[in-house]
Amino acid sequence: MDHFLYRDGVLHAEDVPVAEIAAAVGTxxxxxSSATLLRHFGLFEEALDGLEHTICFAMKSLSNQAILRLLAQRGAGMDVVSEGEYRRAKAAGVPGERIVFSGVGKTRAEMRTALEGGIRQFNVESEPELRALSEVASAMGAVAPITIRVNPDVDAKTHAKIATGKSENKFGIPIAKAREVYAEAAALPGIEVVGIDVHIGSQLTQLEPFEAAYRKVADLTEALRSDGHDIRRLDLGGGLGIPYTRSNEAPPLPLDYGALIKRTVGHLGCEVEIEPGRLISGNAGLMVSRVIYIKEGEGRNFLILDGAMNDLIRPAMYEAHHDIVPVIEPETGVEQVPFDIVGPVCETGDTFAKGWHMPPVKEGDLVAFRSAGAYGAVMASEYNSRPLIPEVLVQDDQFAVIRPRPTFDEMIARDTIPEWL
Known part of the structure; x- marks a missing residue:
């Protein structure tokens, strides 16, 4: 459920007409939607009720500081994968003890920054990273709390580019090697083993891969405890999918996911950490664009928008689909017309949908891409020297620009021309 609904014939974001925002900030x-973000976060809290748990929002899905502060005020921690994300979380008011640092390529500088500023734990991905962290922490006279990310070799049954739990993926250490690596970790100075980490992929639409991975983690917990390790946290990652288009089957509900967690690892007495991103932010955002032209092609019509692949790259990068709807509600029973919906970037890949059926639209009309809150703004670029587009946050009948559109002069001024030119 989201809070983007037609009211009096106009698409609203909570109580604000989308057309009103377009008039104020341009397209x-x-x-x-604040209400949608908080509702989705609350669904995970409800799902894990009865278990000691921490919910760390996966910032890679949406990292605007206003969003982070909104969620942090409700008790969310943050899952970060870079120093930039760590600093954003701290700037938004998230304390270090609620920040988990993930990612396969943490640098020594990033490790120092997190140890200085406070960190809940590092999710260590390899033996070289483990040794580097030990050296950094020891030199600082600090102790780094860690989990080790294990790769359970489970097929997440998702897009190949966002699967992370198979043996051929770059993430984590083979689960068969875990006891050996944990033994090394326990012997290293500056390292405190606190738990196990696993994350098998993103946009999962079935629970079976989670169950297979979590049962392996449960077995590993028992084995590591028998080896003398104090395994008290289980970081189970994120990855629960969302419905992107009207034709998608509904993915599992957070309540069912929570029941699976309780069933597979609830008996271990560990604090459970999860790191949802897409399910919290995905359906909480729209990208709104305006029709520039309607072009008649050979056997097809093109709807040319002012939004492009640099603003929303998921369709070009992942062959992803979003529901695209007119901001003005069509009359009941109006005939749907097929369009290829494209942007103005000089790439054939700048195509959002082919043969997408919509009510007749005209130049100047507004359209909205649903489920664009996750991996939209965070993956945007200035390709073709197109400015990054504004981000707007709505709460009830209020809206605020939380990242403005830069001017062309501001974009150009970032370049420096050498003196010899």
Whole structure:
């Protein structure tokens, strides 16, 4: 459920007409619903009720500081994968003890920054990283709390580019090697083993891969405890999918996911950490764009928008699909017309949908891309020297620009021309 509904014939973001935002900030833009973000976070809290748990929002899905502060005020921690994300979380008011540092390529500088500023734990991905962290922490006279990310060799049954739990993926250490690596960790100075980490992929639409991975983690917990390790946290990652288009089957509910967690690892007495991103932010955002032209092609019509692949790259990168709807509600029973919906970037890949059926639209009309809150603004670029588009946050009948559109002069001024030119 989200809070983007037609009211009096106009698409609203909570109590604000989307067209009103467009008139104020121009198009294209992203708009997020506070109520939807908080509702989705609350679903995970409800799902894990009865278990000691921490919910760390996966910032890679949406990292605007206003969003982070909104969630942090409700008790969310943050899952970060870079120093930039760590600093964003701290700037948004998230304390270090609620920040988990993930990622396969943490640098020594990033390790120092997190140890200085406070960290809940590092999710260590390899033996070289483990040794580097030990050296950094020891030199600082600090102790780094860690989990080790294990790769359970489970097929997440998701897009190949966002699967992370198979043996051929770059993430984690083979689960068969875990006891050996944990033994090394326990012997290293500056390292405190606190738990196990696993994450098998993103946009999962079935629970079976989670269950297979979590049962392996449960077995590993028992084995590591028998080896003398104090395994008290289980970081189970994120990855629960969302419905992107009207034709998608509904993915499992957070309540069912929580029941699976309780069933597979609830008996171990560990604190459970999860790191949802997409399910919290995905359906909480729209990208709104305006029709520039309607072009008649050979056997097809093109709807040319002012939004492009640099603003929303998921369709080009992942062959992803979003529901695309007119901001003005069509009359009941109006005939749907097929369009290829494209942007103005000089790439054939700048195509959002082919043969997408929509009510007749005209130049100047507004359209909205649903489920664009996750991996939209965070993956945007200035390709073709197109400015990054604004982000807007709505709460009830209020809206605020939480990242403005830069001017062309501001974009150009970032370049420096050498004196010899």
């Amino acid at each position: 294209p833009f992203y708009v997020y």
